[in-house]
Amino acid sequence: MHLTELQAANLRCFTEFSLTPVSGVNLLLGENGAGKTSIIEAIHILGYGRSFRGRIRDGLIKQGASALQITTRWQDTQGAAHQAGLSHSGNDWQARQDGADVDNLSQFCSHFPVLSFEPGSHALISGPAENRRRFLDWALFHVEPGFYAQWRRYNRALKQRNALLKTQPKTETLAAWDHEFAESGEAIHFYRQHYLDRLSPAFQTISREFLPECGTATISYAAGWRQSQMSLLDALRLNRDRDLQTGFCGVGPHRADWQAGLEGQLQQEHFSRGQAKLLALSALLAQAQQFLAEKHFWPILCFDDLASELDSGHFKRVLSWLSGTQTQIWISGTENPPIYTQIFPALKLFHVEQGRISSTQ
Ligand SMILES: Nc1ncnc2c1ncn2[C@@H]1O[C@H](COP(=O)(O)OP(=O)(O)O)[C@@H](O)[C@H]1O
Ligand SMILES: [Mg+2]
Incomplete structure (x- = not known):
């Protein structure tokens, strides 16, 4: 188009x-x-x-x-x-x-x-995690028909649960949101994780082309809770007292992040702005290429x-x-x-x- x-x-x-x-x-x-x-x-x-x-x-x-x-x-x-x-x-x-x-x-x-790249876009690599979650969610919004409904469901549950946490609720009242939160949260995690797996080869190829001097690029992903050890529902239960203290939910896909690194090379904090820009550009173009692979147009x-x-x-x-x-x-x-x-x-x-x-x- x-x-x-x-x-x-x-x-x-x-x-x-x-x-x-x-x-x-x-x-x-x-x-x-x-x-x-x-x-x-x-x-x-x-x-x-x-x-x-x-x-x-x-x-x-x-x-x-x-x-x-x-x-x-x-x-x-x-x-x-x-x-x-x-x-x-x-x-x-x-x-x-x-x-x-x-x-x-x-x-x-x-x-x-539309994928846009502007002078502030190196923040995709070196800026706050929210940029990186948005990046994934943009792709999922377009390529996964079921994603948006889960995303809305999750964000509604998160908002409700956070509002409730500020009222010193009874455990049962809070638990009423946990199921909805965990079910939609697990779905979002699943979508994101699998999307990153699909994105990774294109990201590696493109970054090797743009930054051949910097070794192989890698992507690591954190779900927003200790996903390899427990379900999101268990993580919510385990974190409940803490959530009540802080007044907001400390676990879940709203805390997820992914990081691009260069194997055996510099730590992310040490990338030059030019390198961060090229890595961010590699991620963006990998996203474009993956969009083509899944939607059949650029x-x-x-x-x-x-x-x-x-x-x-x-x-x-x-x-x-x-x-x-x-x-x-x-x-x-x-x-x-x-x-x-x-x-x-x-x-x-x-x-x-x-x-x-x-x-x-
Ligand atoms: N709300 C506004 N009303 C009038 N002029 C504006 C407004 N916001 C920005 N500008 C002006 O618009 C011009 C174009 O900005 P921009 O698109 O950033 O230019 P460029 O990318 O070519 O450097 C600038 O001169 C800026 O001062
Ligand atoms: Mg300008």
């Missing part, structure tokens, strides 16, 4: 823009502050219902405007044309697709499998400021890898080195200036 048109109104510095991308590589070129990231952000929002740059209140809506709109036309994998739009007036998103309101934002986002790939922190050798390896995909790619940057057109002769170039976009093709 690919976007055939992207429009936005009152998004950051833009009063309005309208782009007609190609199904291959789209290069957004402009100086700092021109609006490149904002365009990538618009695509990301279609796929996630949120920005990678903080909350709506942090300035997504153009200063002085009351609402923002993002609209798009796209072609699905069967070649059928669709249109959809999101608007936000400071409270909530309203979504429409093919002329009808869509109540459920997740349902809207399910049409837009997700849209967005790279904001791709060249930053990559030397020309590593940059070339990444672009060469991307040239083997058949998907819509968006890349932003401040410069246009010849390597782009060498590797992607059919790319479409967009010049982004303060609030205006022009294309040459």
